[in-house]
Amino acid sequence: MCVVCRSMKPRNELIRVTLCNGVTHINNGKQKYFGRSAYVCNSKECIETAIKKRSFNRAFRREIDHKTYEELTKFL
Numbered sequence: 001m002c003v004v005c006r007s008m009k010p011r012n013e014l015i016r017v018t019l020c021n022g023v024t025h026i027n028n029g030k031q032k033y034f035g036r037s038a039y040v041c042n043s044k045e046c047i048e049t050a051i052k053k054r055s056f057n058r059a060f061r062r063e064i065d066h067k068t069y070e071e072l073t074k075f076l
């Protein structure tokens with residue numbers, strides 16, 4: 001489920017962010033991370049909103065490193 005629009009989507013249409021040992025990682029398919037995950041649609045609107053509203057902070061109930069949000073801009 002997307003943290004922004006809350007719609008259920010197939011995994012290949014979502015960007016997965018995993019909280020692993022207190023650090024958030026954006027899954028790029030090359031490396032596997034284990035931990036709590038939250039997702040955002042791979043769409044301009046949802047990514048922009050997630051960055052603007054810091055939606056992952058709420059999803060993980062903690063402050064997420066701004067680098068994670070910077071990394072998300074690469075998907076725009």
Ligand SMILES: [Zn+2]
Pocket residue numbers: 002003004005006007040041046
């Ligand atoms: Zn969405």
